Amino acid sequence: MLTKSSTELIRRQNRALVLGALRRKNGQSHTELAVETGLASATVTAITHELVDERIIERTEAPPAGGRGRPRILFKQRRSAAYAAFVRISSDMLQYSMVDYSGTLIHRIEEKRDNAGQKIEDFAAGIRSTLFRLASKSRVSREDLKAISISSKGVVADDNTTLLWSSVLGSQQIDMRKTLASDWDAQVTLNHESLLVASALHSSLSQTEGRPIPRLAALSLGHSIGLGVVHADGYESPRARAPGFGHMIHSHGGALCRCGSYGCIEAYAGSYAILRAAFRVPSNTIPANFVPFLEIAKIAGAARKGDRLSSAAFRDAGTAIGNGLARLISLHGKMPVVFTGPGVPFFDLMRPGIDEGLSASLGVRIEGPPEISLSLDEERLVFEGHLNHTMAAIDREAIAPRAAGARIDKPGTNGRGGEET
Template sequence: MSITSLSPREIARRRLLDTLRREGPLARVEIGQHLGMSPASVSELTASLLDEGVLVAEEGGDTLPGLIRGRPKVRLFFAETLGSVIGVWTGFNRIELRLVDSAGRNRSSRHIEYPLRNLEADALLDVLAETITTFARDTGAPDVKAIGLACQGYVDTRDGIVAWSPVLGTRDLPLASGLGERLGKPVLIENDASAMAFAIAQHDPALRVGRTACLMIGDGVGLGFLLQGELYRGARSGGSEFGHVRLRRGGPQCRCGGRGCIEAFLADYALHRDAQLIDHRPAPTILIPSEEAMGALVTQARGGDAALLQLFREAGEVLGDAASILIQTLEPDHIVLCGPGTRAMDLLRPSFEAALEVQTIPALRSLTTIQVVESSMDLLTEGVVMQALRELDLDLARLKAA
């Protein structure tokens, strides 16, 4: 359902629900402040949503900050009984799952190792469908309404297709339709860097103002870009493949088949590959090194290993070059560095900042704030379940026939 198909009153209901999704439980006066609505309008909208069971009211224990002392204000919540949503992330031979209720509260999560890259399209869809079905059954998931799935690579969200992914062995995978047919549920798919960007922005209102670029480093290098808190998409509704911008002609091999991409210098597999050449450390049993392997690499560098320190200095320089490209092409208000690769930010920072200063026009650099956000892979599933819940809210905004 498109928001353009809603009536003016339904659009107002949609805006109210979206505010509660973003901000969490609010009193009516706070809702009015966020939306610029009169108390009468807010009361009318919330009354119908309460009557329909979409929202529930609860007395707060304290008077809200900034309000007149006295009777506690009533905060409004999403009801937990409207069904549930499952979020999924497919990494390199691994699957992460999350179950949330209709109020957005996390109810269960699960990690599964499975050789996804070896599977053809139909077998891959069968495995994902069975994994999700088993997870829902084991957790007693109430009335699953939708599935949100984040995946590395070029994800066409308009047509529900994963055109290419470094963690899957098949191209042009009809993931949304194929999985939806097997599960009998709507499936929303997203690039994993975009999913993480969306989740991070939900935790920081400042990042939902202006233009925010979230540069995720870890298994690969991805970019999620937001305008006023909403994901920016290309012509096929896909996200950016910024990690595959060629930075050095004739550089190291990248998983995409090219050479010299940003990712080929900065991703975990690239750092571990180069470390193997330096000290003959054991090769990972899979293409992507484990968190334990990367942690050991960082610890050894912090211990003073000169060759590994140089490896991280060079990676920091590439990260600075990448941020400079972002600043001088997109002029973002905010750049967020996130993902597992920030575990080594203390080693990357000196050369990152030096490269940024040398490569960036000072007048443009001064317009952008840069911050590092500690982020776990949980944000990937959080991002897609939040998007799925917002899509479901479009239906909740629709006025019910008398």
């Protein structure tokens, strides 16, 4: 006989299955949910009744198939059931987004960053202030905001809340959870941006293929060089990681990197590295904090016109990346690689070096190079990565475990003090 605790665990798991199915495709019938989740019809009925009563999902009517008969009853997420805020930290900008429970963007704020350097106290105060402004503009209360998801390139601690090093703050470390704990009750998480990009790409491409892709890497070209890797072997959920690819050693004692080390991949492939090489600036020169991509575009234009120094700068960048990818494949096996980021328009100039760097690996020479593709819209992928990770966590950790019959807001309200529309 099942104990009370095991019965409750099964209940949570089943609720999570239904919520996950609606997250993949919002607006499904009872029958579709049963097929999608593999649950018995009676179980789906009980769970949907619970979730409707808790004001997590709602029933809507749709025209019958073929245009005849009774309307179809579909279940959809109630947009006011919960809210999440996303913060994207990049070299030149901070982007804040508020989304509702359905994943719909409600409001966005973008702020230019001061690239001359910033004290950690001022940086933290700015994030706190703008999050308050975002919530106010979105009419979302402290109680309604269930999660704050933050992304940055750099080095993220295993606790998924502490930024250990970044091009934005250097060695100044910041614990995002502690920074925001006094302002919000929401769950605060920090992820490497490339991890979110890789997760979004893996989810999208797996849906296209109709099955989980075993492995995939997303490599971001820009001011920084970031890498996200997703594994989906066996029956386990996909696992995403963001190894410190840009700060792997390409040449021992080589060019100076923004991290202070010598010979990192980024010290040859980052935008500041390309600028330094194209103008024959000594490789031990302190890297620029920020390089406008208009400058990189000018160097690319010169390379395409045959300028040897400019061409060599991009080729050397590609070689460093190719060598790094060869090591990655040696450790993890062959996998598709998707290049993203603001440096993608210059990929053709890096490609000869990337192929050369990859060919240095015996495994690549035997099995052939990885499948390589490009994705131009990195900003969209970061947003989708935030969305996938954060809303799934809200479903799993806040909604699925809730006691039966509990409500998230008062009946007849939208959770923000107004009448339900």
